[in-house]
Amino acid sequence: MTGPGIAGQAPAAPTPAPAAPAIGAPATIELDHVSRWYGNVVAVNDISFRLGPGVTGLLGPNGAGKSTIIHMLAGLLRPSAGSVAVGGVSAWRNPAAYRRIGLVPERETVYAFLSGFEFARMNARLQRLPDPDAAAEQAIHTVDLEAAAHRPIGTYSKGMRQRAKIAGALVHEPSILLLDEPFNGMDPRQRLHMIALLRTMAAEGRTILFSSHILEEVERLADEVLVIHAGRLAASGDFRQIRRLMTDRPHTFRIRSGDDRRLAAALVADAAVFGVELTDGRLTVRVGDYAVFTGLLPRVARAAGISLYEVAPTDDSLESVFAYLVRR
Amino acid sequence: MTVVATLVEVTLRGLLSRRRTVLLVLLAALPVVLALLARLGGGADAAPVLDALVVRTVLPLTALVLGTAAIGSELEDGTAVYLLVKPIGRLEIVVAKVAVSAVLTSALAGASALLTGLVLGGGARDLDATLAITPAVIVGGVVYSAAFVTVSVFTTRALVVGLVYTIIWEGILAGILAGTKVFSIREAVLGIAGGLAPGAIDGGLEPVQAVALSAIVIVGGTLLAARRLAVQEVRGGD
Numbered sequence: 001m002t003g004p005g006i007a008g009q010a011p012a013a014p015t016p017a018p019a020a021p022a023i024g025a026p027a028t029i030e031l032d033h034v035s036r037w038y039g040n041v042v043a044v045n046d047i048s049f050r051l052g053p054g055v056t057g058l059l060g061p062n063g064a065g066k067s068t069i070i071h072m073l074a075g076l077l078r079p080s081a082g083s084v085a086v087g088g089v090s091a092w093r094n095p096a097a098y099r100r101i102g103l104v105p106e107r108e109t110v111y112a113f114l115s116g117f118e119f120a121r122m123n124a125r126l127q128r129l130p131d132p133d134a135a136a137e138q139a140i141h142t143v144d145l146e147a148a149a150h151r152p153i154g155t156y157s158k159g160m161r162q163r164a165k166i167a168g169a170l171v172h173e174p175s176i177l178l179l180d181e182p183f184n185g186m187d188p189r190q191r192l193h194m195i196a197l198l199r200t201m202a203a204e205g206r207t208i209l210f211s212s213h214i215l216e217e218v219e220r221l222a223d224e225v226l227v228i229h230a231g232r233l234a235a236s237g238d239f240r241q242i243r244r245l246m247t248d249r250p251h252t253f254r255i256r257s258g259d260d261r262r263l264a265a266a267l268v269a270d271a272a273v274f275g276v277e278l279t280d281g282r283l284t285v286r287v288g289d290y291a292v293f294t295g296l297l298p299r300v301a302r303a304a305g306i307s308l309y310e311v312a313p314t315d316d317s318l319e320s321v322f323a324y325l326v327r328r
Numbered sequence: 329m330t331v332v333a334t335l336v337e338v339t340l341r342g343l344l345s346r347r348r349t350v351l352l353v354l355l356a357a358l359p360v361v362l363a364l365l366a367r368l369g370g371g372a373d374a375a376p377v378l379d380a381l382v383v384r385t386v387l388p389l390t391a392l393v394l395g396t397a398a399i400g401s402e403l404e405d406g407t408a409v410y411l412l413v414k415p416i417g418r419l420e421i422v423v424a425k426v427a428v429s430a431v432l433t434s435a436l437a438g439a440s441a442l443l444t445g446l447v448l449g450g451g452a453r454d455l456d457a458t459l460a461i462t463p464a465v466i467v468g469g470v471v472y473s474a475a476f477v478t479v480s481v482f483t484t485r486a487l488v489v490g491l492v493y494t495i496i497w498e499g500i501l502a503g504i505l506a507g508t509k510v511f512s513i514r515e516a517v518l519g520i521a522g523g524l525a526p527g528a529i530d531g532g533l534e535p536v537q538a539v540a541l542s543a544i545v546i547v548g549g550t551l552l553a554a555r556r557l558a559v560q561e562v563r564g565g566d
Contacts, residue, residue: 038563071562075413076561077561077562078559095415098413098414098415099415103413107405107406109406109407110407111342112345114338114341122410123410123414125330125331125334126331126334126335126411126415132330
């Protein structure tokens, strides 16, 4: 399911956004057959998609190419092939585009000697806002950083630093917000707050694209999901569909029990179990539905009077989930 | 204007918050201390002392540390991204960076030259030399800053490139191959000083050449750095 077969997933038409600063072109993000390589290494491989207002999650394991995509959108990297447009224009060699774009980079380094407020104000001044102080104050309020606003960023926790970066990125009320791993280092409370904040901003008609390697983050925030694996677009669309794709795939469990042979025989009788394998005293079970099997296994074991010592899913890493999606 | 002022403020605070910058004050004070010792030990001619200690040492080293830190370190640690994703001209960024490095370098090296010369004392010729070298060093601070800021936009090894340039090119080659002097900022500084106090300073370019080289490096370097910054790629985490 690679390639551009994702048209119509987002409102591509220039829908007038309620509170967004409506300047010229609609707040769309567009990649058209974009590739990017570094020397011989392909980081992004022929990706096309088009997004409109709302929250979209860019999901993929580390090193999948998420940052490269975000940096190309932000005009910090030139695509090796294809074209990138943000709000209808390319930001590469076009600083004027930054009036409508806010970027929260992944790297943690921020000017440690500035306070959060000063950092937001610096961003406001560089955006040539008429009242930088008021804009900075508003941004600090939005990310809930008032208590530490006048302390140097060098003294901040990771989560506070992240919020300071976000305050700097939204100080000019951009219609397009790009966030690279925005939840890194945030505690659960901060995460919830940030999710609420981004949802509010999306409801105002902004286009928000954030990257993450954590499924749950994307699930809780994104309306639409783009799954990236090894530089390719592995899947895209509504999160529930993708979730189903991920949970419907066959799962493999490694089991250690009091009597592996008898347990294997008992399990293989069940329709939920696709196959069992007993090699070198190790029992491996292939099942269709994760949830059904995890409910079934203890019942079968108890009925047969077998003790379970160890039950481990062998392929539940996100990496294998993505690899599975790419192979489809 | 607020844009350049903001860039200047952030750069200045960034440089002043580094310990390295504080060490530069000690470096600038060193010639003054040595001059005091020389004065107590019987005195020395101002021109050669200022050439060796300030023009050859304090000036290029200060500019190298500040010029490469002004933007090179930001490109390296990623904070430059916050400047790059703004609707501002790349030239404005470079001008602000060169300005901050130049003001700090010129202040430190200029003060070092003036105080060293005054402490050394000597005759009218020595005073003339001091009063000519000091403004020349101030100009030199701008020239070196433009040069090193430019280098640091092009390479992450700007410190090494700058050291090789100052020590090998300006220090050794200019002495052996006279033709290389035309591309030596040190010779330009001496040339400007020579123009201000004819007869008090030996060596250096012709004053006209010196001013021309300085102007070319300041304007050309700044424009070149801005052009390069416009196509600066910043890689992400993957």
